[in-house]
Amino acid sequence: MPPLDEFGLIRAWTEGRQTKELLGAAGVTLGIGDDAAIVAGESSQEWLFAMDTMVEEVHFRKETMSESDVGFKALAANISDIAAMGGIPKLALVSVSVPPHWTATRMKQLFDGLYSCANRYGVAVIGGDTTSAPNQLVVSITVVGNVEAGKAIRRDGAKPGQIVFMTGPTGLSAGGLHGLLKSAAEASHTTFKLPPIPSRLVQAHQRPSPSVKAGRMLLENGWGASLNDVSDGVASEAWEIAEASQVKLVLHEKLLPISGELASYAHDNGIQPLEWVLYGGEDYVLLGTADKQHEQAMKEHFRAEGIPLFIIGEVEAGIPEVAMETVGGINKPIPKRGYNHFSKG
Amino acid sequence: MPPLDEFGLIRAWTEGRQTKELLGAAGVTLGIGDDAAIVAGESSQEWLFAMDTMVEEVHFRKETMSESDVGFKALAANISDIAAMGGIPKLALVSVSVPPHWTATRMKQLFDGLYSCANRYGVAVIGGDTTSAPNQLVVSITVVGNVEAGKAIRRDGAKPGQIVFMTGPTGLSAGGLHGLLKSAAEASHTTFKLPPIPSRLVQAHQRPSPSVKAGRMLLENGWGASLNDVSDGVASEAWEIAEASQVKLVLHEKLLPISGELASYAHDNGIQPLEWVLYGGEDYVLLGTADKQHEQAMKEHFRAEGIPLFIIGEVEAGIPEVAMETVGGINKPIPKRGYNHFSKG
Numbered sequence: 001m002p003p004l005d006e007f008g009l010i011r012a013w014t015e016g017r018q019t020k021e022l023l024g025a026a027g028v029t030l031g032i033g034d035d036a037a038i039v040a041g042e043s044s045q046e047w048l049f050a051m052d053t054m055v056e057e058v059h060f061r062k063e064t065m066s067e068s069d070v071g072f073k074a075l076a077a078n079i080s081d082i083a084a085m086g087g088i089p090k091l092a093l094v095s096v097s098v099p100p101h102w103t104a105t106r107m108k109q110l111f112d113g114l115y116s117c118a119n120r121y122g123v124a125v126i127g128g129d130t131t132s133a134p135n136q137l138v139v140s141i142t143v144v145g146n147v148e149a150g151k152a153i154r155r156d157g158a159k160p161g162q163i164v165f166m167t168g169p170t171g172l173s174a175g176g177l178h179g180l181l182k183s184a185a186e187a188s189h190t191t192f193k194l195p196p197i198p199s200r201l202v203q204a205h206q207r208p209s210p211s212v213k214a215g216r217m218l219l220e221n222g223w224g225a226s227l228n229d230v231s232d233g234v235a236s237e238a239w240e241i242a243e244a245s246q247v248k249l250v251l252h253e254k255l256l257p258i259s260g261e262l263a264s265y266a267h268d269n270g271i272q273p274l275e276w277v278l279y280g281g282e283d284y285v286l287l288g289t290a291d292k293q294h295e296q297a298m299k300e301h302f303r304a305e306g307i308p309l310f311i312i313g314e315v316e317a318g319i320p321e322v323a324m325e326t327v328g329g330i331n332k333p334i335p336k337r338g339y340n341h342f343s344k345g
Numbered sequence: 346m347p348p349l350d351e352f353g354l355i356r357a358w359t360e361g362r363q364t365k366e367l368l369g370a371a372g373v374t375l376g377i378g379d380d381a382a383i384v385a386g387e388s389s390q391e392w393l394f395a396m397d398t399m400v401e402e403v404h405f406r407k408e409t410m411s412e413s414d415v416g417f418k419a420l421a422a423n424i425s426d427i428a429a430m431g432g433i434p435k436l437a438l439v440s441v442s443v444p445p446h447w448t449a450t451r452m453k454q455l456f457d458g459l460y461s462c463a464n465r466y467g468v469a470v471i472g473g474d475t476t477s478a479p480n481q482l483v484v485s486i487t488v489v490g491n492v493e494a495g496k497a498i499r500r501d502g503a504k505p506g507q508i509v510f511m512t513g514p515t516g517l518s519a520g521g522l523h524g525l526l527k528s529a530a531e532a533s534h535t536t537f538k539l540p541p542i543p544s545r546l547v548q549a550h551q552r553p554s555p556s557v558k559a560g561r562m563l564l565e566n567g568w569g570a571s572l573n574d575v576s577d578g579v580a581s582e583a584w585e586i587a588e589a590s591q592v593k594l595v596l597h598e599k600l601l602p603i604s605g606e607l608a609s610y611a612h613d614n615g616i617q618p619l620e621w622v623l624y625g626g627e628d629y630v631l632l633g634t635a636d637k638q639h640e641q642a643m644k645e646h647f648r649a650e651g652i653p654l655f656i657i658g659e660v661e662a663g664i665p666e667v668a669m670e671t672v673g674g675i676n677k678p679i680p681k682r683g684y685n686h687f688s689k690g
Contacts, residue, residue, distance in 0.1 A: 014456065014460075014470065017456070017460040017463075017464070017470070018460065018463065018464060018469060018470065019464075022464065022467055022469055023469045025467065025469075026435045026436055026467070026468070026469035026471075027435070028436070028469045028471055032470070032471060032472050032473070037436075037438070037471035037472040039436060039471065039489075047392075049436065049438055049471060049472055049487075049489070050438075050472060051438040051439075051440050051472055051473050051474050051485075051487060052440075052474050053440045053442055053474045053476050053483075053485065054476075055442050055476050055477070055478050055479075055483075057479045058442075058476060058477055058478065058479065059476070090371045090372070091371055091373070091382075091384060091394065093382070093394055093395075093396040093487055094396075095396050095397075095398045095485045097398055097400050097403075097483055097485075104357065108357060111359065111362070115359075115362040115363065118362075118363065119362070119363060119364075119367065122367055122370065122371070123371070124363060124367055124368045124370075124371035124373045125359065125362070125363065126371075126373055126382035126384065126394060127382040127394055127395060127396055128396050129396050129397050129398045129485070131398050131399075131400050131403060131404070132400070132403055133400050133403065133481065133483070134400075134402045134403065134480065134481055135479065135480045135481065136478065136479055136480065136481075138398075138400075138442055138478070138483045138485070140396075140398065140440045140442075140474070140483070140485035142394075142396060142438055142487035144384075144394070144489075
């Protein structure tokens with residue numbers, strides 16, 4: 001399937017297929033379309049459900065991730081969806097479809113990484129499935145979390161006048177992937193020692209940290225009005241909020257955080273870092289909107305907790321879109337395009 | 346990965362990886378190892394979680410299943426795991442990894458089948474993931490159900506003196522698959538019209554019915570002491586109960602139900618039907634044990650509901666194993682082997 005319009009396809013496959021009565025009887029508060037679904041639990045809590053799949057040769061290769069990285073990141077990406085609702089991750093189910101070249105030893109290493117992530121975030125792995133596969137490894141994970149009833153931070157809560165914030169710099173994962181692919185390509189036809197890829201970029205790609213703590217702070221203090229995790233890139237996530245909330249998001253080029261390591265690595269490789277900052281995916285920081293009145297308190301609390309917080313723009317009324325005010329003062333639209341692992345590799 | 350010892354591998358990958366404290370904090374009552382995990386919900390209810398994956402060329406081929414069959418069966422197999430705990434299926438998350446030859450039209454048909462199953466069983470599809478895949482379609486589904494707290498029918502409840510029962514005949518799905526593969530192979534080098542494959546066998550393979558109603562009857566009346574769904578074959582499921590419960594299951598050849606269509610199709614093809622009855626998988630009837638005192642009431646209620654019920658053996662004390670008393674009065678061990686879709690095709 002060409003990676004054309006995933007959301008359009010999902011809509012075509014799923015929209016209007018089930019009655020409101022059926023969904024209500026199952027306790028569904030929010031179904032397909034956000035980072036996680038919301039289901040009524042005990043009266044004071046709701047359940048969150050998210051599912052995310054990683055496929056060999058699509059999301060990772062031997063050259064870009066170790067076995068244990070694959071396990072860690074597959075779960076981290078799922079936990080990130082719970083973080084993006086302000087929830088607490090609790091449970092995971094893991095399905096692996098295993099081709100012949102993934103030996104029992106390699107699979108053990110994959111689960112080492114997966115459990116390292118699970119235990120770090122207090123997630124109980126409670127089930128799953130194991131099948132064989134003809135060619136590529138597929139890891140599919142469902143994560144279940146919970147959240148105070150009615151408090152989950154959805155992507156449809158952005159309102160004109162709000163600030164747009166981000167809980168960390170982006171583009172690092174894409175920079176790390178670029179370096180890993182370049183090293184692999186060059187290693188095969190050179191005996192010179194390559195300059196090392198900054199380890200922070202490699203770490204960002206291979207062992208991302210889902211922003212559970214940041215999500216909880218945004219929820220517990222009532223600050224987060226809308227929220228996404230940056231899995232498909234800043235542009236794509238901002239577009240999702242703009243469309244779900246029916247507003248315009250204006251980002252300011254000069255406010256977008258670019259880490260020193262990223263700027264320097266991009267410069268050395270003749271690449272414009274903004275490309276990675278806006279369109280690189282898998283950084284798993286949170287991007288959201290909040291009422292302007294909370295700005296000061298948010299900054300203080302995030303600083304006190306040692307979590308980065310960047311105010312990068314504001315919400316305006318208007319046809320749903322995302323625009324950027326450049327350093328030169330020009331207002332230009334940001335296309336909706338997302339992240340594609342190996343297309344630019 | 347060779348289909349050697351799936352359970353051994355899963356144990357090697359997962360056992361002892363998480364503390365009791367972590368699992369308790371997440372509300373986990375029963376983790377990996379049964380048809381579904383059990384998680385504490387509201388005080389009167391617990392949640393059940395199960396996950397099941399279907400891979401093209403491993404579980405189905407173009408010749409054996411239509412697109413819509415794939416969607417229907419992928420969900421049905423998951424619902425069956427909830428039925429095998431006596432639970433009520435409620436929610437599903439669906440992840441599809443889509444290779445180029447699965448066009449948007451074919452995927453739409455897959456979801457037609459999936460929603461047909463979801464709506465028949467009152468299951469709300471609340472999320473999932475869509476990725477591309479290089480070669481084969483992979484469909485991974487998580488189903489969430491619920492059950493009265495403490496009442497789920499696990500596989501470790503079999504006790505000596507109990508009867509072994511089954512809620513329908515088995516082997517039909519394997520017979521149907523045999524016919525479909527044979528037709529496909531012969532169609533390419535013959536112009537003769539082939540005798541039709543009995544539609545009940547084809548239906549059993551392509552559109553299986555999970556035994557939700559039977560599972561609920563067994564739970565609500567307190568009859569089911571141990572329970573599995575027959576996804577990997579009678580032998581394999583009986584072995585799971587024997588090992589989990591530390592008992593011996595003795596099945597009687599003369600009591601094993603063999604449908605007329607299956608017997609006749611097997612005879613025409615020179616095949617011993619018992620092979621399919623014991624080792625064919627994916628029939629999705631329930632196999633379990635119950636106290637002998639319930640036998641009469643079970644028979645009456647199942648008859649009244651129009652659901653088959655066969656008493657096929659009894660539970661004995663002893664080293665965990667499964668044996669069969671043949672029609673000739675010989676007691677022979679039944680090997681633990683399970684079901685492999687295309688190995689005998």
